[in-house]
Amino acid sequence: MNPFSYERPETVPDAVRLAAASARARYLGGGTNLVDLMRETVERPDALVDVTGLSQGIEARGDGGLVIGAGVRNTAVAADRAVRTRFPVLSRAILAGASGQIRNMATVGGNIMQRTRCTYFYDDAARCNKRAPGAGCDAVDGFNRIHAVLGASPACVATHPSDMCVALAALDAVVHLDGPVGRRSIPLTDLHRLPGDRPDIETELAPGELITAVELPPLAFAARSTYRKVRDRASYAFALVSVGAAIDVQDGMVRDVRLALGGVAHKPWRAWKAEAALRGGPATEASFRHAAETELADAAPLSHNAFKIDLAVRTVTAVLSELTGAAA
């Protein structure tokens, strides 16, 4: 691990100022991803700005929305009563991730900004455009079973590993930022980028920008929402495919729906096409399957991950059927 300085500021402006002092400064949350990557020398910050003391608390708004501080631990978000009752998909997504210990350490901001689990990204003997732009990508023709089927590029086929972000994408979450150029907000679905030819640039955050909060706008029908994760073992494994969904059905017809996929792309994948196909149509298993197939129509399998396409279709169909009680 390279040496670094350490500061624990008490205010957001102090944190932003400290991080602006060096181009290689990094904000530090629970450290569960950053410390690991520093040990592997994938990350080599020269300054750590510990932001775990900032942006605390979950504020339930009167209109049914919520504002979750970026420093809140993952366990605390999942256990929050308002989250559990208004947005169960978010509790379930968080609880489907990592382990009890890691969820106690991990923060909301760090979870959003966590980096891919592509094994070649971690291995400094491998070629990786994300780690070393222009070096090439050993995953494209390598062991790519866990990699992306949607939105990938020849430069990078990695996935974003977060479960929590899949729920946030489905819920139209808005991320609040503060930084050298001031405050702004950005929809979570626009925060992570597709790899294109610059997989090393993973988000729309400008250098030194700090996530301060995540806002969930009111969505009454999200009280009936859930998350399903398919993985290689029953617990404590990253998603091969996951689905976060909320659906509003009346008289057998889909009035509204929110749907997002994990494990399939470089970003949490909001299933806009499937949602459009579902809205106003019948809430039947056949139409759920059709909508899922519409979303996956552009999927491009790699040598080892074609199974993900069918798995995603089936998981979407199963989750929507479960939520609506549609006959199998």
Add this chain to the structure above:
Amino acid sequence: MRFTINGRDVEAEFDLRTSLLDLLREHLHLTGSKKGCNQGACGACTVLVDGERINSCLALAVQYQGRSILTVEGLSAGGELHPLQRAFVEHDGFQCGYCTPGQLCSAIGMAGEVDRGIPSVLTADLSRETVVLDYDELRERMSGNLCRCGAYNGIVAAITETFGAEATR
């Protein structure tokens, strides 16, 4: 930098790169907490910080200044093993013992989470305030602790006896 470790105030100076696990093991010679993977994947390094379980291998020690840390060395009191430690002995909750300190600390932290009504991914009804620690819930909640010897049956039995749905605490 100051810490409270197993009830005692401790002052330590160390390189900022030191993990909490290395601080405990290498600087303070509390070698009960184990280094299995050093990357968050096995749970052998689990300790309690203000009662909450964390993986000390992923924790930079500097972040935990001023906090109260409990390791396996601090579980017994007055020469008496913690009830969970006794149950591990009775139920053969280990073979080589390498994962045991982490299993013990993790189970104690987990029991606190259950008492506070924190749900798990298996909790069917998220609106319920209380958690019943049955077999499946226990295994899910302990999935962050691996045992290479496969002593899981004994581990589950010991934790069930101490903290399970039937146990009185």
